[in-house]
Amino acid sequence: MTSESVEDERQWAAEKRDFVAARRDELAAERDAVADAMDALADARQARLDERERQLDVRAAELGSTGDSVESAVSRVADRAGRARARQHREEMAAARDASEVDRDQAGERRLAANPTTRLAAAFAEVAEHLYAADSFDEVLSRIAQAAVSTVAGCQMASVTLKQGGAFRTAATTALAASAVDEAQYDAREGPCLDAVDEALVYARAFPDTRWPTLASRPVDHGVESAASYRLAAPRLWTDGGGGSLNTYGTEPDAFNDDARNIGLILAAHAGLAAGAAHDRRDLTALAGGLQQALMSRDVIGQAKGILMERLKLTPEDAFDVLRRTSQRLNEKLRSVAVTVAQTGEFDSSDTLRADSEASRPAG
16 A cells, blocks of 8 residues: 555545544534523423422411421422532533533544545535525625635635736625735736736745746735645636636745645635636526516506507507617607506607507508
8 A cells, every 4th residue: 555545545534534533513402402492491490390389488477387388398398409400410511502602612623633635525515505695796706715714734824816908807705905916916017916817826935036037026015925826627617718826824934835735726616616606597597587677668568558559540560660769769768668568658759659550551
């Protein structure tokens, strides 16, 4: 077995352990929730018993003490003491469950910190979870930038650059400084975020970098000492020669080691798919709106045709031709002319509709 396969086996075993541990924590959290609910019911039941016994004590005091009432009172006192002990036990158990929850959370954080792949998977799950909850394409890109900060070691801020129509813009950012570094590159017409539109990974260990003499050390002015930019591979988005890049910025020189850059590559690949899905959803929404508008237009044009057919005794074809020629003469959209006719039942004041209708009638 090669060293690479041994490492893969170890990685698989570590991820399996993490999965089992995470599932065990989920089950423990579910058990704790059930126990908390049962304790709440017990507390409510005891509160009712305490109130009932308080009322009995008041009633006994009003009637005067007897042997039986004294014995009953003693019994009630003993019952209350037992309930108090039970309540204290529940409180202690609840405190223990709270401590266990804190321990589980800390253990989960340690597992994520120790296993970058698991941390990356968690970030991908979050992106997927919120993808269709986003209200816009830019919001999806914003969530991708946030995932980069939480996933790529050394990344203190991130942004997404889009190239559209030959111009660049920052579509998403996690910090004003990241946007400023982007703008510095746009102004200089060079830099990692621009090169990454066409390259899978562009890494700047430090600024200034000889590859970008005009940009020089301007990123440092905004607190950025190093950068790793990744191409957003979503071909169906770039129909006009555009493109995009995911930019991760560090506040120290050479902030991104090999593992961090590899994770960034994987994240950028998934981010491209997420961006493509969001873009498709936006196009589908626009298409649905267009279809709805077309159906509404068709309906209102049909209504206008019906009015003209009835008023001017026209065929459907002639009525539509009247609307069309009136639209051209008035330099208005056909639907606008049809809406006027359908809503008011009136013709153009210049009698253009009537003139067209008479011209369209056969001679004789």
